[in-house]
Every structure is written in structure tokens, then in C-alpha cells.
Amino acid sequence: xxxxxxxxxxxxxxxxxxxxxxxxxxxxxxxxxxxxxxxxxxxxxxxxxxxxxxxxxxxxxxxxxxxxxxxxxxxxxxxxxxxxxxxxxxxxxxxxxxxxxxxxxxxxxxxxxxxxxxxxxxxxxxxxxxxxxxxxxxxxxxxxxxxxxxxxxxxxxxxxxxxxxxxxxxxxxxxxxxxxxxxxxxxxxxxxxxxxxxxxxxxxxxxxxxxxxxxxxxxxxxxxxxxxxxxxx
Amino acid sequence: xxxxxxxxxxxxxxxxxxxxxxxxxxxxxxxxxxxxxxxxxxxxxxxxxxxxxxxxxxxxxxxxxxxxxxxxxxxxxxxxxxxxxxxxxxxxxxxxxxxxxxxxxxxxxxxxxxxxxxxxxxxxxxxxxxxxxxxxxxxxxxxxxxxxxxxxxxxx
Numbered sequence: 001x002x003x004x005x006x007x008x009x010x011x012x013x014x015x016x017x018x019x020x021x022x023x024x025x026x027x028x029x030x031x032x033x034x035x036x037x038x039x040x041x042x043x044x045x046x047x048x049x050x051x052x053x054x055x056x057x058x059x060x061x062x063x064x065x066x067x068x069x070x071x072x073x074x075x076x077x078x079x080x081x082x083x084x085x086x087x088x089x090x091x092x093x094x095x096x097x098x099x100x101x102x103x104x105x106x107x108x109x110x111x112x113x114x115x116x117x118x119x120x121x122x123x124x125x126x127x128x129x130x131x132x133x134x135x136x137x138x139x140x141x142x143x144x145x146x147x148x149x150x151x152x153x154x155x156x157x158x159x160x161x162x163x164x165x166x167x168x169x170x171x172x173x174x175x176x177x178x179x180x181x182x183x184x185x186x187x188x189x190x191x192x193x194x195x196x197x198x199x200x201x202x203x204x205x206x207x208x209x210x211x212x213x214x215x216x217x218x219x220x221x222x223x224x225x226x227x228x229x230x231x232x233x
Numbered sequence: 234x235x236x237x238x239x240x241x242x243x244x245x246x247x248x249x250x251x252x253x254x255x256x257x258x259x260x261x262x263x264x265x266x267x268x269x270x271x272x273x274x275x276x277x278x279x280x281x282x283x284x285x286x287x288x289x290x291x292x293x294x295x296x297x298x299x300x301x302x303x304x305x306x307x308x309x310x311x312x313x314x315x316x317x318x319x320x321x322x323x324x325x326x327x328x329x330x331x332x333x334x335x336x337x338x339x340x341x342x343x344x345x346x347x348x349x350x351x352x353x354x355x356x357x358x359x360x361x362x363x364x365x366x367x368x369x370x371x372x373x374x375x376x377x378x379x380x381x382x383x384x385x386x387x388x389x
Contacts, residue, residue, distance in 0.1 A: 052323070053300065053316065053323045054298055078316075079323060080318045102389050103386055104292075105291075105324075106324050107292055107320055109322065110294075134297070148321045150321065150322045151322070178321075
């Protein structure tokens, strides 16, 4: 009989991007060393543009010097994918999990992340679909509602997904989102007339959809975020 | 998909390896050695050529970018030396042997998809001069690797 698969979830509120990267690095090392179980961070970022490993900064349409004027930061990362925007009212999930223990490669992993978001959207009557070839992510018609950009190192995942609940979509005007021109970005708020509950409830629902998609037996909700936010330890 | 199965069956029957019943069987070549992170290596004297296996490329999806190491770079067995990107995921690739990089497959910069279409031939990634020929003993042969892949795939 196999041992139960547990996902530990930390809900961290709004976290600055550089601080998140420090937290992530620490957790990835700990996961690789089997010091922690599969872990999920659920959070939001202040307005932040990020680039992937291929450094496609030609998809940033305003000069970097203008970013502070619009209240945003820019960060380069090692994740896959192109340029994207993170900001308030966008739910971000960062799974730090072992793919080898479930025999998953990149493709299965990303497809399961897509399914998590599609399942979540369906709770509000929104019919979302996975992207076509070269358009990884989650779409409602031709409008992108969920983005994915991940890194896999020694079979451990980091970075993750971002689902637009009700972010300020104007920020996306300053980039070619995910490098795909002439496609709109949308949000749950735009796609449904349903009454949206509090963001805390929404994040919990999204996390539950992910945990189900990855067949976790149990979710452990960690109560004290300061344990993880204190990166000096 | 059907073409790949046909190709795999032809390769398999040529090399006398059984094709698994599950539908798609990743090709495993007899005269190569394999790491558990799904890289293959061909050793010729004190030189080695390596890349990622058919199983690996299938699990990655369409490769859109390959990060190659610099010439002269040192690689260590089991340690990351580069990465590939597919489906918005960057996946580290580990070196199956230790040595110094003497050649990289520049074709992969323009045609990263060679890793998918020809993982053991045109999709080779790096050639090194070995620093420790004995390390190859730690790798799997084709039979062990085939079994390893079956066990991994059975996990889900």
C-alpha cells in the first residue's frame, strides 16, 4: 500500500517578487533534499513583469526606464515561457513538487496545471480550454485567462501558474503577453456574471482544483506564513 | 502517433527489443548507456557524445529552445549542464559523464525540434573528452533502462 500523497499549502498574501524568489530557492533545495514534502505557495505579487530563460525582452513594449512611472518592476527568471505580468487580483500558485515520484515529465505536468485552471473556471460557468500547440496556457475562446511558466530541475518543479481573477488588464498593454501578438487577455471577472466570493475563498478553490488534478490524498493548510516569509532562517 | 509506433517497432525488431503493449514504446538503443535522468551517452575511447532519450523527448513535448554549454566547460556526472524548453517549461539536462566540452550541436539553435524527431542521431547535444572513463559503470545498459522507463511510467 503506497503512502498517502500530501500537499502542504502556504497562503502568503502579497509578496514582492525578489522575496518570493528567495523563498522559492530555499524550498526547492529543501524539497530536493527530501526535507519537506510537496509544497504549494499561493500568493499575489505587486505589479511585476517577468521574463523567462530566453530573455525575450523585445516583448516589453515600453522602455525599462518607464516601469517605475507605472508602478511596476521587471525581473528575469529561469522559467520557461515568455514575458508576462503579475499583479493584484491575479491568483498565483507555485507548486514545488517532485515529478519523479509520479512519473511525470514536463508535458504531463503542464497539462495538469492547465486542467486545474480549467476545472476552477468551470466552477463559475466559464468554459476554458487548454492552449493550441505553442500556446500553452488556459484560454476562453481566443482570450487568455491563465498563464503558465515553470522550471524543472532534478525532477523538482518551481515557478507555476497565474490565473486572472480581476487584475488591471491595462498593464498587459505594455507587453506582447507570452509573446503571442493579437490575442487578448481576459479575467474571471470579465468572463462571468456570477457573483465572485472573497479572494481568499477563490484562492482556496483554485488550490483545491490543483490538489485534485494531481491526485493528492490530503492538503495540509499551513497556518503561520511568517515561518516561510522569514528567509533569514 | 501511428508513424512513431511503426518507427519504434522497426527499430525495436532490428535491435531485438520488445515493444511494450502500452501503445507508444520509447526506443532504446542497445549500444548506448543511460542515466536515470533520461540522458543517453555513446562512449568511443576517451570521447563521449550525449543527448536526451526518446522517452525524455516524448515526456517533454515539442522542444523550442536548447541551452548549450560553452566549449571548454567542465561537466560532472549527474550535474546539470544545460536546459531545454518545451511547453513553457525549462527542464535542466544532466550530464551522464564527467569531462570537458569539446563540441556542441549548433544545429539545435536553429532547429531545436531535432531533439524530438531524432533524439539519438541528429538531436545529439554535447561531445566531451572524458575525465573518468570508469564512471560509465554507474550508468544503465539498454535493458535496465527500458525496465526503468516502464517502472516510471507505471507510477501514474
